[in-house]
Amino acid sequence: MDNITKTPAYTTAAADMHREQQQRLCEAISSDGLIVLPGYQKMQLQHDMAAPFWQEANFLWLTGVAYPGWAVLIDVATATTVLVRPDLTEVEQLFEGSLSDGEAMHSSGATEVISRVELRTRVNAARAKGQTLYALKPETAHELGMQPNPAHRQLLDGLQLSDGDYHDITPVLAKVRACKTQAELERITRAIAVSCDSFNVISGAIARYTSEAEIAADMTRDFIRAGGRHAYDPIVAGGVHATVLHYDRPTTETLRKDQAVLIDVGAHIDGYNADITRTFYDDATVDSNVRAAIQRVTEAQRHMISFIQPGGSIREFFQRVDDSMMQVLVDLGWLRSSQKDQLSRYFPHAIGHGLGADVHEWFGGYDTFQPGMVLTVEPGIYDAVREIGVRIEDDILVTDRGTENLSIAAELGR
Numbered sequence: 001m002d003n004i005t006k007t008p009a010y011t012t013a014a015a016d017m018h019r020e021q022q023q024r025l026c027e028a029i030s031s032d033g034l035i036v037l038p039g040y041q042k043m044q045l046q047h048d049m050a051a052p053f054w055q056e057a058n059f060l061w062l063t064g065v066a067y068p069g070w071a072v073l074i075d076v077a078t079a080t081t082v083l084v085r086p087d088l089t090e091v092e093q094l095f096e097g098s099l100s101d102g103e104a105m106h107s108s109g110a111t112e113v114i115s116r117v118e119l120r121t122r123v124n125a126a127r128a129k130g131q132t133l134y135a136l137k138p139e140t141a142h143e144l145g146m147q148p149n150p151a152h153r154q155l156l157d158g159l160q161l162s163d164g165d166y167h168d169i170t171p172v173l174a175k176v177r178a179c180k181t182q183a184e185l186e187r188i189t190r191a192i193a194v195s196c197d198s199f200n201v202i203s204g205a206i207a208r209y210t211s212e213a214e215i216a217a218d219m220t221r222d223f224i225r226a227g228g229r230h231a232y233d234p235i236v237a238g239g240v241h242a243t244v245l246h247y248d249r250p251t252t253e254t255l256r257k258d259q260a261v262l263i264d265v266g267a268h269i270d271g272y273n274a275d276i277t278r279t280f281y282d283d284a285t286v287d288s289n290v291r292a293a294i295q296r297v298t299e300a301q302r303h304m305i306s307f308i309q310p311g312g313s314i315r316e317f318f319q320r321v322d323d324s325m326m327q328v329l330v331d332l333g334w335l336r337s338s339q340k341d342q343l344s345r346y347f348p349h350a351i352g353h354g355l356g357a358d359v360h361e362w363f364g365g366y367d368t369f370q371p372g373m374v375l376t377v378e379p380g381i382y383d384a385v386r387e388i389g390v391r392i393e394d395d396i397l398v399t400d401r402g403t404e405n406l407s408i409a410a411e412l413g414r
């Protein structure tokens with residue numbers, strides 16, 4: 001217990017943080033009007049069992065309301081925020097409880113809570129007066145084959161809004177959310193601190209862990225005890241399992257002592273996420289090729305972080321990363337220097353992504369790094385034939401002068 005950091009409570013109250021974010025969004029929208037956005041709907045897991053609920057990140061960022069079926073209405077001119085409660089049946093109330101109007105206003109800074117019927121009345125009145133409506137265009141398909149959450153489509157259909165009736169503020173929201181406020185950074189830092197503590201418990205005892213499941217279980221315990229949950233299904237992958245990028249089925253099989261174990265785990269606490277990867281091994285027993293791959297990726301990762309500067313080109317960063325990764329693979333003998341076109345065979349994913357209320361965020365459409373951005377830097381190399389998968393991932397804050405590695409406390413281990 002004593003090795004778990006006791007981080008202080010936030011200095012910024014939730015309502016103040018969300019009010020600031022509502023105002024930032026309104027300032028970023030150039031003309032007056034009404035913003036109408038839904039939270040996610042509850043989704044079915046099995047016949048009468050709901051899937052674990054995750055709130056839509058834009059809605060969570062604006063309101064902090066982490067219950068299903070809510071919506072928000074914001075008047076851009078005054079930044080006045082009104083929450084819309086879901087119509088819950090008695091059965092739903094009985095089984096799942098609900099958020100009271102008072103609690104919802106207290107955490108979000110909203111001035112009022114209205115019904116779905118009243119929402120329709122207000123939106124119709126705004127349209128009759130010729131006011132502009134702002135909403136998020138629903139996703140229709142996903143490259144990973146997922147069904148989109150129906151909340152956005154249902155809200156627009158319920159208000160009888162078709163594509164031409166509203167302005168899509170997806171890019172505006174992404175841009176505002178890309179740069180974090182001090183209050184957001186406090187929360188991100190806390191999610192990262194809890195995660196780092198858990199990583200260090202594992203790395204300090206790595207030779208004693210005999211299975212992926214043991215490691216995943218201990219980290220889950222740490223996160224729940226800290227009032228959080230996993231930001232995504234934990235990836236604890238021994239040996240060849242680490243060559244599956246999102247391997248999320250930790251087994252009780254005995255870990256091989258000559259192989260490494262890749263751990264890509266982050267805590268979600270109070271609406272914000274960590275996303276950290278370490279590849280641990282037992283120095284006494286590990287295969288020398290595995291050790292060399294981990295050491296080389298680790299050195300390259302540290303070097304890449306130094307490529308990031310406020311005002312620096314994001315495109316140039318990606319280019320320099322590719323050059324570094326190519327050098328790693330040449331040094332390890334996985335590729336020859338003439339095989340630049342083969343880089344994605346062993347380095348098949350992006351070097352990183354924004355991190356905040358969503359685990360995977362955009363860079364907000366910016367061409368250059370901005371102070372307040374938080375991004376992951378996560379080079380990895382994978383080869384199922386060699387049974388080696390290595391990834392090292394840290395969470396990096398862009399500051400006025402350079403960068404700060406927020407997850408540096410998670411030791412690289414051995």
Ligand SMILES: [Mn+2]
Binds near residue numbers: 393
């Ligand atoms: Mn990541």
